[in-house]
Amino acid sequence: MAADGWNARRVGLTxxxxSLGTTLNALNSSMIAVALLSLQHDFGLSIAAVTWVITVFYIASTVAQPLMGRMADAFGARRVFVAGMVLVVVAGAIAPLGGFELVLVARGIMAIGTSVAFPAAVALVGPLAHASGASPPRLLARIQIANTTAAALGPVIGGLLIALxxxxxxxxxxxxxxxxxLVGVLTLAPPDEPRGAVSPAAVMRVLDPAGVVAFTVAVVSLLVAALGAAGEALWLLLAIGAVALALFVWRERRARFPFIDVRMLAANRALxxxxxxxxxxxxxxxxxxFGLPQFLESYGGYSTAIVGLLMLPLSGMTIALAPFVARTIDRRGLAPVLIGTGILLLVxxxxxxxxxxxxxxxxILVxxxxMGIPYCMGSLAMTEAVRRAAPPDAVGVASGLLQSTRYLGAIAATVVLGRMLGGEVDAAAWGGVVLAAVGIGIAHLAVALVGASAFRRPA
Structure with missing residues (x-):
C-alpha cells in the first residue's frame, strides 16, 4: 500500500x-569522446595530453563512487544527491573560463559530483519503494534504462552540441x-531520516581520511599502470599500488568508522x-x-556514424527488456536471473x-x-543484488563500490584490446578478441553459479 501523498505520478517524477542525475556520469563519460579533437586544436595539445580529460574522469569516478556513497549513508542520500548536483553546476560553469588545466579541474569536479548520483539514487530506492508500495527492481529498471540510453546517445548529443x-x-x-x-529530488524524494549535523569534524570522521588516501593511492597507481601510462615507472607504480592496497586493508580492518568495511565484505558472501x-x-x-567499433572502422571500413547505428541494438535491448527483467526478479528471485545472465553472456x-x-x-546488428540481452539482465540483477545484500546503513557505499568495479572491468577490457588489436586489425585479430572474450565468459559463468547460490530463495 502506498503511503499518504504518494501515487504513481509522484513516484514516476521522483x-x-x-535518473536524470545518474545519467550525467554516463553522459559525460561518452560525450567527451567527440570533443578530443576540438580540445586538442583549441589548446594546441598532443593526443597524449588531451586524453587526460578522459583519464582524470575515470580515476576520479573510481575513487569518488564509494566515497560519495559513504557520504550518502552518513548524511542522507537526498541531501548528498542535491550537493552533488551543485558540484556539477559549478564544474559546468567554470570549464570554459580558463585554460586546459581548468578544464581538467572541472572534469575532476564533474566526476565527483556525478558520482554522487548513482549510490544516492540506489539508497533512495528503498525508502521510495516503501513509501509508494512500488517494486524496487522496477524502479531500478527505470534508472538502468536512463543510464544505458545516456551512454549510447552521449557521442551523438556531444557531436551536435560541439557542432552548434x-x-x-x-x-x-x-x-x-x-x-x-536537483529541484526534482529536493521537492519530490522522501526526506532523509534524522542525521547528525554536517560539521567539519563529522565529515572527517565519516570520510576516514587515512583509508581514503590509501585507497586513492592504490587505485591511481594501479589504474595508471593498467592504462599503459606509466612508461618506465611501471614496476614502481605497481609496487606503490600493492603496498597502498595492503595498507588500506590493514587500516580498514582496524578503523572504528571505516571508509569501506572490508570486514563486512569478507563476511558478506553475497556482496x-x-x-x-x-x-x-x-x-x-x-x-x-570498445572493441567492435574499432574492428568495424579499421577492418570493415564503416564510418563512425554507421558504427554508432550498428551499436544501437545493444542499448535498445536494455530499453525493451528492463521491465521484463524486473518482473522476473520480483517473481522468481535473483538467482535464476544471475545464472541466466552468465549463460546468455557466454552465448x-x-x-x-x-x-x-x-x-x-x-x-553486426544481430x-x-x-549482447544487449545479458547486459540488461546483469546490470539490473547485480544492482538489485547489492541493494539487497548490503546492510541498510551501507547501501550507498555498497552501490558506489559496484560502480567502481565497472570502471575496473572497463580498464581491464582496454588492456585486453590493446594486446589483441594493437597491431593490424583484421579478421584474425578479431578472432583473438573473441577467444579472449569466451575465456572471460567462462570465468563469469563460474562466478555467477557460485554467487547466485547466495540469493536462492528458501524452499
Missing amino acids: ISAL AGWPAIFLVNIPLALAA TWTYLGFTVFAALYYVAF ATVALGIGVITIAPVW MTAV
Missing part, C-alpha cells in the same frame, strides 16, 4: 529526477540538467561474489563495446565470432542485439 557551440557546450549543458535533477561477478561482467561487456561472446566470417550489417 524516479525521473533521480563548440566544446564548451558539453560542459554548459550539464547546468540545466543538474538543476532539474563479495556480486562485486567479483560484476567486474568480470563489465570486462566482457566493454571488450565488445553472446560466441556470437561475436560471426565477425570473423562476415561483417555484413545485418549480422551480434549487438544478442
Whole structure:
C-alpha cells in the first residue's frame, strides 16, 4: 500500500529526477569522446595530453563512487544527491573560463559530483519503494534504462552540441540538467531520516581520511599502470599500488568508522561474489563495446556514424527488456536471473565470432542485439543484488563500490584490446578478441553459479 501523498505520478517524477542525475556520469563519460579533437586544436595539445580529460574522469569516478556513497549513508542520500548536483553546476560553469588545466579541474569536479548520483539514487530506492508500495527492481529498471540510453546517445548529443557551440557546450549543458535533477529530488524524494549535523569534524570522521588516501593511492597507481601510462615507472607504480592496497586493508580492518568495511565484505558472501561477478561482467561487456567499433572502422571500413547505428541494438535491448527483467526478479528471485545472465553472456561472446566470417550489417546488428540481452539482465540483477545484500546503513557505499568495479572491468577490457588489436586489425585479430572474450565468459559463468547460490530463495 502506498503511503499518504504518494501515487504513481509522484513516484514516476521522483524516479525521473533521480535518473536524470545518474545519467550525467554516463553522459559525460561518452560525450567527451567527440570533443578530443576540438580540445586538442583549441589548446594546441598532443593526443597524449588531451586524453587526460578522459583519464582524470575515470580515476576520479573510481575513487569518488564509494566515497560519495559513504557520504550518502552518513548524511542522507537526498541531501548528498542535491550537493552533488551543485558540484556539477559549478564544474559546468567554470570549464570554459580558463585554460586546459581548468578544464581538467572541472572534469575532476564533474566526476565527483556525478558520482554522487548513482549510490544516492540506489539508497533512495528503498525508502521510495516503501513509501509508494512500488517494486524496487522496477524502479531500478527505470534508472538502468536512463543510464544505458545516456551512454549510447552521449557521442551523438556531444557531436551536435560541439557542432552548434563548440566544446564548451558539453560542459554548459550539464547546468540545466543538474538543476532539474536537483529541484526534482529536493521537492519530490522522501526526506532523509534524522542525521547528525554536517560539521567539519563529522565529515572527517565519516570520510576516514587515512583509508581514503590509501585507497586513492592504490587505485591511481594501479589504474595508471593498467592504462599503459606509466612508461618506465611501471614496476614502481605497481609496487606503490600493492603496498597502498595492503595498507588500506590493514587500516580498514582496524578503523572504528571505516571508509569501506572490508570486514563486512569478507563476511558478506553475497556482496563479495556480486562485486567479483560484476567486474568480470563489465570486462566482457566493454571488450565488445570498445572493441567492435574499432574492428568495424579499421577492418570493415564503416564510418563512425554507421558504427554508432550498428551499436544501437545493444542499448535498445536494455530499453525493451528492463521491465521484463524486473518482473522476473520480483517473481522468481535473483538467482535464476544471475545464472541466466552468465549463460546468455557466454552465448553472446560466441556470437561475436560471426565477425570473423562476415561483417555484413545485418549480422553486426544481430551480434549487438544478442549482447544487449545479458547486459540488461546483469546490470539490473547485480544492482538489485547489492541493494539487497548490503546492510541498510551501507547501501550507498555498497552501490558506489559496484560502480567502481565497472570502471575496473572497463580498464581491464582496454588492456585486453590493446594486446589483441594493437597491431593490424583484421579478421584474425578479431578472432583473438573473441577467444579472449569466451575465456572471460567462462570465468563469469563460474562466478555467477557460485554467487547466485547466495540469493536462492528458501524452499
